[in-house]
Amino acid sequence: MKILAFSDLHMARSRAADLVAASEAADLVPGNAESAEELSDTVPEGVHVLHGSGMELDGLRLFGLGYGVPETPFGEWSCDLSEGAATELLARCVSADVLIVHSPPKGYGDETSMGQSVGSIAVRDAIERIQPGLAVFGHIHDSWGYRGHLGQTQLANLGPTVNWFEVGS
Template sequence: MKLLAFSDLHASGKQAASLVEAAQNADLVIGAGDFCNARRGLDEALALLDGIRAPMVLVPGNAESAEELRAAAGNRANVLHGDGIEFEGRLLLFGLGYGVPLTPFGDWSCDLTEEQAETMLADCKAADILITHSPPKGVVDQTSQGISVGSTAIRAAIERIKPGLVLCGHIHDSWQQQGRIGETRVVNLGPFANWFEL
């Protein structure tokens, strides 16, 4: 199975066109949040991805709420936020969106406290792929100043669940970086065509 994954599109027409072209060869497309900017233009941002024919699984970033993303995506994608799906009867996916921990961006940002994230992740008993907008603490989560701003709740869930793969975004300075937590591979995607063979 060929998986194409990206995050943080932020309504970029150029990046969306590249993703649509790449997705012609994908069996599954995953978007790890921040499709628009500051809760504006979500319908237009998702319309940029209309050429994708493969099944899509999306999680909300801090730039859109889960409700807004579900409404904009309609039946074009499965939107996960504190829940999971089984894809083609063989791949367990669980998703958690939003900024974790709370961001400094103000009222428009969709955020969760570590405690809220821990509660929502508690429902995940097993996953092959964990999709989060925010990275786990200590892995692919450094700002340009070298500050680690990832989530302790997400890291604890990874250590408990032990998924094979974690896909995230959110921290732009760590785009396309990867690391490991135990045997779990963690990738901060960015708005690029990141390929995975499953």
């Protein structure tokens, strides 16, 4: 399956145009936006919001978790979860081929310009437990473009650009 993935578009219209144009060649396009409730209220029929839930598509097991984890200092406009709440939601996932999360795992693609590691322990623990083939995330703008591995899992901090992944048979 050919996946187009991105994060943190933040109203960048020219980047959005690039993503729309690229999406014609994609089988699956994960992204992230506002609260789970806002997404559920606005998505077209047949679209599944992956927030604390999963689905299977053509044999590919997907699981997602939105929001910033841990809580950010950005105020009420930011959708955030505590590490405990994220752990509870991620516990629902027993297996996945692709984990789609907003926040990076602690210690991987989570470094700020000040050198601080601000990723999520809950996300890191879930990746270590589940070992999906691919985990995609964003949130930490200073680490956009990061690629690495955690165990057998390929990691990618996406940013608002076209990122392609081939997953499955």
